[in-house]
Amino acid sequence: MTTKSTRGERVPADRLPVARVCVDVPLPHLDRPFDYLVPAAADEAAQPGVRVKVRFAGQLVGGFLLSRAETSPHDGKLAYLDKVVSAEQVLDPEIARLARAVADRYAGNLVDVLRLAIPPRHARVEAQATPVPAGDAAPPGPPAGAGWDAYVAGAAYLRALAEGRPARAVWAALPGEDWAMRIAEAAAATVGAGRGVVIVVADARDLDRVDRALGRVLGDGRHVALNAALGPAERYRRFLAASRHRVPVVAGTRAAMWAPVAKLGLVVIWDDGDDLYAEPRAPYPHAREVLLTRAQLADCAALVAGHARTGEGQLLLETGWAKEIAAGRDVLRAHAPAIAPTGDDPQLARDPGAAIARLPSLAWEGARQALQAGAPVLVQVPRRGYLPSIACAECRSPARCPHCSGPLGLAGARDVPVCRWCGRAAAAYACPACGSRRLRASVTGARRTAEELGRAFPGVTVRTSGRDEVLDAVPAEPAVVVATPGAEPVAAGGYGAVLLLDTWALLTRSDLRAAEEAMRRWLNAAALARPAAGGGRVVVVADGSLAAVQALIRWDPAWFAARELAERRELGFPPAARLASVTGRTEAVTDLLAAARLPAEAELLGPVPADGDQERMLIRVPRSRTLPLSQALHEASAVRSARKATLPVRVEIDPADLF
DNA sequence: TCAATCCGTATC
DNA sequence: ATACGGATTGAC
Numbered sequence: 293m294t295t296k297s298t299r300g301e302r303v304p305a306d307r308l309p310v311a312r313v314c315v316d317v318p319l320p321h322l323d324r325p326f327d328y329l330v331p332a333a334a335d336e337a338a339q340p341g342v343r344v345k346v347r348f349a350g351q352l353v354g355g356f357l358l359s360r361a362e363t364s365p366h367d368g369k370l371a372y373l374d375k376v377v378s379a380e381q382v383l384d385p386e387i388a389r390l391a392r393a394v395a396d397r398y399a400g401n402l403v404d405v406l407r408l409a410i411p412p413r414h415a416r417v418e419a420q421a422t423p424v425p426a427g428d429a430a431p432p433g434p435p436a437g438a439g440w441d442a443y444v445a446g447a448a449y450l451r452a453l454a455e456g457r458p459a460r461a462v463w464a465a466l467p468g469e470d471w472a473m474r475i476a477e478a479a480a481a482t483v484g485a486g487r488g489v490v491i492v493v494a495d496a497r498d499l500d501r502v503d504r505a506l507g508r509v510l511g512d513g514r515h516v517a518l519n520a521a522l523g524p525a526e527r528y529r530r531f532l533a534a535s536r537h538r539v540p541v542v543a544g545t546r547a548a549m550w551a552p553v554a555k556l557g558l559v560v561i562w563d564d565g566d567d568l569y570a571e572p573r574a575p576y577p578h579a580r581e582v583l584l585t586r587a588q589l590a591d592c593a594a595l596v597a598g599h600a601r602t603g604e605g606q607l608l609l610e611t612g613w614a615k616e617i618a619a620g621r622d623v624l625r626a627h628a629p630a631i632a633p634t635g636d637d638p639q640l641a642r643d644p645g646a647a648i649a650r651l652p653s654l655a656w657e658g659a660r661q662a663l664q665a666g667a668p669v670l671v672q673v674p675r676r677g678y679l680p681s682i683a684c685a686e687c688r689s690p691a692r693c694p695h696c697s698g699p700l701g702l703a704g705a706r707d708v709p710v711c712r713w714c715g716r717a718a719a720a721y722a723c724p725a726c727g728s729r730r731l732r733a734s735v736t737g738a739r740r741t742a743e744e745l746g747r748a749f750p751g752v753t754v755r756t757s758g759r760d761e762v763l764d765a766v767p768a769e770p771a772v773v774v775a776t777p778g779a780e781p782v783a784a785g786g787y788g789a790v791l792l793l794d795t796w797a798l799l800t801r802s803d804l805r806a807a808e809e810a811m812r813r814w815l816n817a818a819a820l821a822r823p824a825a826g827g828g829r830v831v832v833v834a835d836g837s838l839a840a841v842q843a844l845i846r847w848d849p850a851w852f853a854a855r856e857l858a859e860r861r862e863l864g865f866p867p868a869a870r871l872a873s874v875t876g877r878t879e880a881v882t883d884l885l886a887a888a889r890l891p892a893e894a895e896l897l898g899p900v901p902a903d904g905d906q907e908r909m910l911i912r913v914p915r916s917r918t919l920p921l922s923q924a925l926h927e928a929s930a931v932r933s934a935r936k937a938t939l940p941v942r943v944e945i946d947p948a949d950l951f
Numbered sequence: 952t953c954a955a956t957c958c959g960t961a962t963c
Numbered sequence: 964a965t966a967c968g969g970a971t972t973g974a975c
Contacts, residue, residue: 326963349962350965
């Protein structure tokens with residue numbers, strides 16, 4: 293592969309002698325292709341998508357060959373490619389376009405996105421022939437699609453996939469749904485049309501479910517699972533299985549959204565509200581947005597799925613970009629458990645001595661009956677560690693800034709609430725819902741629940757599933773299963789009862805998405821219960837008049853999402869508006885914003901203090917101004933980096949943590 | 952007048 | 964990071 297030869301003997305390739313290269317230098321002002329000459333000896337290997345080494349500003353750096361051209365617009369003389377690292381075309385043209393679009397949208401660099409999209413090379417793996425991937429050896433299973441008949445537009449959607457049409461849907465999965473199997477069926481329909489599929493789930497446990505379902509529906513060797521936990525060799529091996537088009541279907545956690553497949557026909561994201569979908573590395577793209585962009589660019593089908601519905605999912609429906617797939621009320625009634633609220637007493641909840649008081653009698657009774665009937669009981673408790681926020685002491689509405697609707701917090705030891713977004717003090721705060729002027733801090737959840745419940749139900753097995761140790765499944769026998777959100781094991785035959793405790797801690801988080809997130813977690817847990825006809829019941833320990841609780845009781849995620857979106861329109865929050873955050877030392881933030889030619893509609897909020905000696909500014913624009921905003925911020929970053937500004941500034945579009 | 956050095960800027 | 968060009972300085 294080496295193109296090195298004796299000095300001076302290199303000649304350019306006859307045809308398309310120019311290689312357009314994305315160099316591995318993550319500086320915003322160098323975020324554009326650079327042209328190099330292809331030595332004749334490297335002509336064959338220097339195909340679009342290969343890794344190359346080039347001399348750039350005196351240094352040897354890596355890069356990706358984006359395309360070949362006959363001529364270059366560059367005035368100066370071109371240098372030769374130093375070498376083609378390997379002939380493996382790891383950057384698919386579809387992914388190259390996607391990565392550029394994502395970089396543009398998130399005010400980031402192409403190289404940064406490519407680093408997220410393409411796993412590090414493993415030469416030994418690359419030299420091997422791609423093996424047929426291992427999977428559950430089983431003959432292709434049930435006839436695809438029957439399970440989709442329960443949904444109003446379900447059968448039509450599968451038909452569209454089978455015909456290779458770019459159908460886009462937001463799917464509200466029924467409680468108790470074998471969603472992994474439905475997704476596998478959708479994948480099979482798409483594969484049947486000769487197209488590829490990319491499926492993204494939030495964590496390893498969900499991936500296992502999808503992996504098994506795909507094995508059953510597609511048979512062996514038709515898909516790979518890309519797990520973030522894989523070692524570098526296996527990760528690259530599976531990436532190559534997709535990249536070399538050995539499999540039509542890729543399923544995986546976040547990074548799998550970049551997986552190349554031949555003739556992409558469908559992208560799927562399950563439970564798109566999960567915060568694991570927010571990429572923690574620059575430029576911080578969200579998996580849902582990446583996949584929707586991908587579907588848009590590839591003109592393929594998309595499926596945004598979950599028991600819950602996010603504001604973003606709702607927006608896709610309201611703008612007409614996607615169609616709804618949901619079950620009718622009668623079908624829903626047949627699948628849903630009986631759900632009832634029971635008030636909690638905040639005084640008792642705060643008293644560490646009142647252990648059993650956290651289990652109101654309705655919840656206790658529901659659990660007891662389920663255990664007696666021989667069924668397991670799921671108890672969901674929040675994880676500790678949420679940011680303390682403040683809420684009305686009377687009606688518990690989260691306290692929001694009268695000026696910009698940002699969350700109020702208590703700064704320092706004083707009692708004056710201060711907005712976390714715009715920094716204004718709200719000394720005269722009165723609750724807009726009930727008029728009360730009394731405020732209280734929210735409490736965090738407790739982890740002693742397992743022991744407490746052990747005492748509440750003597751003789752019953754108590755199992756826990758949480759961050760440290762996650763249970764996949766529990767048998768259909770009496771047991772109390774205490775789990776944190778996202779770690780709920782599936783129960784064979786469903787839980788007899790699901791108890792949602794300490795909801796207060798979830799609902800009063802100062803996060804913009806607190807209610808949406810609480811709703812999502814409750815629905816995901818409640819979906820594991822048996823149908824009401826089979827004795828399944830859910831008890832949510834929360835005020836029954838709260839909208840999220842109402843939506844849960846009626847199992848109406850659509851109503852709740854529409855309400856949330858309407859509220860965010862009112863308040864100017866994402867996804868109804870676009871927000872960017874700029875975080876860094878004061879001088880740096882000021883410097884960047886001074887250089888930024890922001891859209892005329894841009895509204896600046898802040899500054900507010902951030903970690904360490906940093907501060908944060910928020911910039912709000914209408915959704916339609918997203919690209920001008922990103923472009924302005926990227927350009928301003930470019931000006932700073934060209935000037936060798938040393939103080940770092942972090943730019944995020946639609947930041948995941950809006951406090 | 953020329954060479955050594957400094958500074959800013961582009962990096963193909 | 965490094966390399967190059969134009970400006971600047973200093974010695975003859």
